[in-house]
Amino acid sequence: MKKLYSITIAAGLALALAGCAGNNASTPSGDRDGDGIANISDQCPNTVLGTKVSKDGCKIYPTILELNEKELCSVDKNGIESVIATAAKYNKTAKAHGVEFKRLGMTNTQYIDGVNKALKTGGKMVVLLNKKGKPDKKLKPVTVKYAAERACKFAISALAQEAEGKTNWRLAVPGDGYKY
Amino acid sequence: MLLKIAKTTAILALTACTLNAGEFNAQAEKDRLALVDYMEAKFADPLKNRYTFFPYSTDDELKNNIASGLKHQDFAIGNYAFSKQGKFSYDEIKEMPPYEELVEEGEEIYNNNAVIKACFPDPAIGGDYPYFDESKKEVVTLTSAINKCITDAGEKKWNEKKGKMAILQSYFAAASMDAEKKVDIKIESAEAAAAYERGKEAYYTQRGYLKLSCATCHVQGAGQRVRNESLSQLLGHTTHFPVFRLKWGKDKVANGLGTLERRMTGCNKDQGENPHKANSKWMKELLYFMAYMSNGMNIDGPDIRK
Numbered sequence: 001m002k003k004l005y006s007i008t009i010a011a012g013l014a015l016a017l018a019g020c021a022g023n024n025a026s027t028p029s030g031d032r033d034g035d036g037i038a039n040i041s042d043q044c045p046n047t048v049l050g051t052k053v054s055k056d057g058c059k060i061y062p063t064i065l066e067l068n069e070k071e072l073c074s075v076d077k078n079g080i081e082s083v084i085a086t087a088a089k090y091n092k093t094a095k096a097h098g099v100e101f102k103r104l105g106m107t108n109t110q111y112i113d114g115v116n117k118a119l120k121t122g123g124k125m126v127v128l129l130n131k132k133g134k135p136d137k138k139l140k141p142v143t144v145k146y147a148a149e150r151a152c153k154f155a156i157s158a159l160a161q162e163a164e165g166k167t168n169w170r171l172a173v174p175g176d177g178y179k180y
Numbered sequence: 181m182l183l184k185i186a187k188t189t190a191i192l193a194l195t196a197c198t199l200n201a202g203e204f205n206a207q208a209e210k211d212r213l214a215l216v217d218y219m220e221a222k223f224a225d226p227l228k229n230r231y232t233f234f235p236y237s238t239d240d241e242l243k244n245n246i247a248s249g250l251k252h253q254d255f256a257i258g259n260y261a262f263s264k265q266g267k268f269s270y271d272e273i274k275e276m277p278p279y280e281e282l283v284e285e286g287e288e289i290y291n292n293n294a295v296i297k298a299c300f301p302d303p304a305i306g307g308d309y310p311y312f313d314e315s316k317k318e319v320v321t322l323t324s325a326i327n328k329c330i331t332d333a334g335e336k337k338w339n340e341k342k343g344k345m346a347i348l349q350s351y352f353a354a355a356s357m358d359a360e361k362k363v364d365i366k367i368e369s370a371e372a373a374a375a376y377e378r379g380k381e382a383y384y385t386q387r388g389y390l391k392l393s394c395a396t397c398h399v400q401g402a403g404q405r406v407r408n409e410s411l412s413q414l415l416g417h418t419t420h421f422p423v424f425r426l427k428w429g430k431d432k433v434a435n436g437l438g439t440l441e442r443r444m445t446g447c448n449k450d451q452g453e454n455p456h457k458a459n460s461k462w463m464k465e466l467l468y469f470m471a472y473m474s475n476g477m478n479i480d481g482p483d484i485r486k
Contacts, residue, residue, distance in 0.1 A: 098462055100454040101389045107454045154389060165385040172384045172395045175214020180221070180232055 033057075064090075064159045073152035075145045083148045084115050090155035099162045101154040104139065105131040108158070111151040118144045205367035208376050208472050215399070215473055216252050219415045222403065223250035223262055236404060245410070246403055256419045256477045258485070259412035262403055266410060270484065279350060279424040279482050282437055286351030289344060296348070299329035306356030306479045307363045310468045312372035319375050319464035322349060323439055327459075340458035341442030342435055346422040350437055353422065353481030363419060363474040379469030382462060383414075388452030394466075409486070418471045420483035427486065437482065440467055 026032060028040035035053045039045055042057030052060045075083050091108050094100045101108045106129050114126035125141040142150075171177035222233045227242040234242060247262045260267045290296055290303060309322035320328075323345060327337040338345040367373050383394045395414070397406070402413035421440045429436020441458035444466065448455035456462045 095454075098456060098460075099387065101452055102449065102454040103389055103452055109454075157389065161386055161391060165387075169381055169384040169386075169393070172393060172400065173211065173214075173380070174218040174399065175211055178218075178400070180218065 064156065064163050067156055067160070069153055069156045069160075072156065073149050075148055080115070080119065080145060080148050083152045084112060084119070087112050087115075087148065087151035087155045090159055091151065094155055094158040094162075097159070097162060099158045101158050103154075105129060105136060108151055108154045111147050111154070115144055115148045115151060118147075204369055204373045205376075205472075207373065208367050211380065212473055212475055215415055218399070219255060219402070219413055220251060223248060225249070226262075226403065234404060241405065252415075253477060255413055255416035256474075256480045257483070258416060258420060259403075259410045261413075261416070263410040273484050277424065277484050278429060278433060279437055279484065282347050282424070282434065283350045283354045283482065286347045286349070286354075289348050290351055295330060295333040295335065296326070299325070300352070303352050303355040304359035304361050306353045306481060307361045308365075310464060310471055311366065312369065312375055312468070314369055314372070317371050318461065319379075319468045321441070321464050321467055322352070323441055324459055324464065340439065341445065342428070342438050346437035346439050346442070347434070349422045349439060350482040353420070353479060356479040357481060361479045363471060363477050363479065365468070365472040365475050367472070375465045376469055376472060379465035379467070382466045383469055387448070390450075390452040392451045394447065394451075414470065414473055416474055416477055418467070418474050419477050419479055420481040422481065423483050423485045425485045440470075 026039060028038065030039050031037065031042070032039055032045050033042070033047050034049050035042070035047050035051065035057055037053060037055070037057035041055075044053070044056070044058035047053055047057065047059055054060050071077060072086055073083055078086075087108070091100060091112060095109065110129055110133070111126070114129075118124065118126055124144055126144055126147040127135045127141045128139040130136040174180070222229070223246070225248050226234050226237070226246045227239075227248070230237065230242055234246070237246070245264050247264055247267075250261055254261045257270075260270045290300075305322070309325065310319045312318070313320050323340050326345060326348065327340065331337050367376055384399075386393045386396070395401075397411045398414045398417065401411045404411055418440060421443070422437050423443070424436045425438060426436070428438055428442075439458075441463060444463060445455040445458065456466075
């Protein structure tokens with residue numbers, strides 16, 4: 001009985017391995033990365049298992065409106081270097097699109113620069129600047145964490161607002177989407 | 181027979197051209213008339229229509245400060261069209277406006293600068309800008325035209341927001357008002373119509389961290405109060421520039437005058453956005469749209485604002 005049990009397990013394993021081998025094979029009909037897209041149609045044959053992919057087998061990135069800004073910009077969850085890198089990445093696009101945010105004389109680029117400078121020097125605070133780019137004596141400096149999170153949220157919000165605006169701006173136009 | 185065919189063809193071609201030229205501004209004209217209707221409806225009887233147009237205004241404001249029964253041309257003087265208290269102070273300052281000497285200085289600049297005079301032989305051009313340059317396929321503002329004129333002659337370009345630029349433009353505005361000119365913006369091609377549409381989209385799109393569009397304050401918000409200021413309306417916004425703002429001129433009178441670009445940059449900042457450059461395509465197209473909305477209105481500049 002024990003012998004029969006062992007044989008069954010061995011056969012099962014062999015079958016499973018054979019199946020996997022067949023699936024991993026670089027044959028056109030196989031699916032090497034297991035994303036559900038056959039190798040022949042898979043433009044990204046090495047996506048990490050479990051990644052959401054499109055019809056061509058490549059990773060589907062969330063649109064700017066699908067990004068979870070609170071999560072992405074949390075220093076506690078991601079670390080300050082990651083948050084400021086996210087800020088820099090999205091702010092570059094916001095700047096190129098002419099939608100960069102500015103608050104109290106400080107552009108978002110200046111927030112990012114302030115955080116990076118503090119990280120290099122080990123400073124804990126970011127000095128806020130006036131419209132001439134000089135330290136604003138009327139405003140208290142903010143913590144590096146606060147500045148990093150603000151820069152990150154500003155960068156993503158600017159692009160999200162731009163994307164939303166493409167579909168809803170007409171709602172404010174008299175004679176078009178605006179009814180009164 | 182051949183002559184008849186040629187004549188008919190020529191007439192048909194001419195008719196087609198005329199129709200096409202008329203069609204390019206069809207949407208803009210529809211927008212302009214809808215804006216006039218909206219503003220006239222809004223200020224017909226503010227107290228009666230408070231729930232539609234003035235949901236946040238107090239009884240006192242609606243009864244004592246917001247004028248009623250306003251018509252199209254009334255809006256040419258900005259928020260003083262409806263703000264009774266503001267109009268009272270405005271009328272007093274207008275008796276001896278602080279920009280008078282600057283207009284004279286502008287006239288001197290004009291008369292003593294052969295280059296400027298050659299580029300702008302008629303100074304009464306306040307209602308003709310911005311226009312769409314069909315050969316370069318871009319919007320030309322009065323500011324960009326002046327700077328092009330002087331840089332083409334080898335001079336250094338002027339500050340686009342204040343100083344000589346605003347001072348010269350104040351003379352152009354005064355000359356235009358004296359000549360009873362009206363805003364006369366043209367859209368005569370598909371490219372010009374596209375530039376107008378981009379300017380319109382920019383005007384109605386929310387911007388900055390405060391999520392405000394220009395329209396939030398100056399269309400839907402027009403006539404409402406922010407702190408103690410009555411928000412002016414888009415209709416008639418470009419008729420009175422450059423303006424002398426008391427806050428701009430508090431340290432130095434010559435700095436008090438500012439161009440439309442200076443004011444728009446300030447609005448961008450108030451929205452919480454990194455302002456667009458005065459000479460950018462974005463700014464020029466925004467001004468093109470804004471000026472079209474004031475088409476047919478009297479030039480009433482330069483003027484004074486807080």
